């Protein structure tokens with residue numbers, strides 16, 4: 001059983017003057033994680049609420065496994081949702097927060113205990129947490145409770161709205177791995193909302209890039225990264241130099257994108273375009289070093305592996321060569337962003 005496929009078809013939604021969704025068509029495949037990625041205000045939460053049945057679209061349809069669910073009320077949709085603000089019950093214990101959804105469904109006694117225990121195990125909270133109030137937990141632990149609360153009703157679809165937004169980097173990394181592990185073990189169809197491209201890459205089987213109420217591109221992280229459909233996607237999903245195409249080496253007008261890591265420092269052959277420049281900035285990022293090189297009054301960014309950077313002995317003010325292959329230059333039909 002591959003899980004329920006969720007399909008949005010030409011979904012529109014306005015809040016008075018604001019048009020939040022402008023005809024979204026998107027399939028979240030069964031048993032996979034689909035990420036809605038986009039800047040704040042682009043319509044991610046609105047689309048998620050429409051999947052949950054908390055909002056009705058003005059136009060368009062939502063299908064679960066091909067069945068029209070557009071007018072099915074939230075409580076009959078079998079979805080678990082973690083909201084942006086978690087919405088835990090602060091006066092209740094961890095156990096009771098998780099048990100709540102089962103109690104309202106009439107589950108009691110040993111069955112209730114077993115299911116709460118199983119799901120708390122799954123999210124990595126042991127017995128020592130059961131009686132603690134959620135206000136006594138760290139952000140990461142609260143996040144686990146929220147996830148357990150969404151999962152305990154054994155939903156067919158899991159909807160996560162920026163679930164890790166306010167956590168520290170390390171906690172976030174760990175929970176991202178956990179979300180993947182849990183999702184894989186349950187094979188539950190998941191729609192995961194974030195504005196963070198690194199988070200999107202870390203959890204997404206499918207990425208839907210949203211902008212201003214539209215889904216502008218859908219694909220695996222690798223597909224979207226390697227073949228962004230326009231300059232906006234190229235610079236929002238991953239980083240890219242935006243250059244005029246003649247400078248980049250093409251015999252045409254317009255703008256093109258060139259990924260930072262596709263610019264080679266002091267290349268030895270094997271490139272199509274080479275310029276000389278001066279190193280203007282060096283930022284150590286760990287595995288990579290980010291360089292800014294001034295070439296004919298343009299600032300070009302490069303991402304160089306740390307070892308390669310060390311081998312070359314480059315420093316601020318160094319004169320260097322930079323180059324790239326034309327095959328790495330991404331041109332677009334329309335040069336607009």
Ligand SMILES: Nc1ncnc2c1ncn2[C@@H]1O[C@H](COP(=O)(O)OP(=O)(O)O)[C@@H](O)[C@H]1O
Pocket residue numbers: 015016018019020038039040041042043044045046047
């Ligand atoms: N209840 C509301 N009333 C009026 N405008 C809203 C409401 N909810 C969201 N919006 C507007 O709709 C647009 C999309 O919002 P939202 O779906 O929350 O975006 P995101 O989750 O991507 O940040 C934004 O311009 C936002 O200001």
Ligand SMILES: [Mg+2]
Pocket residue numbers: 044045046084161
């Ligand atoms: Mg939102």
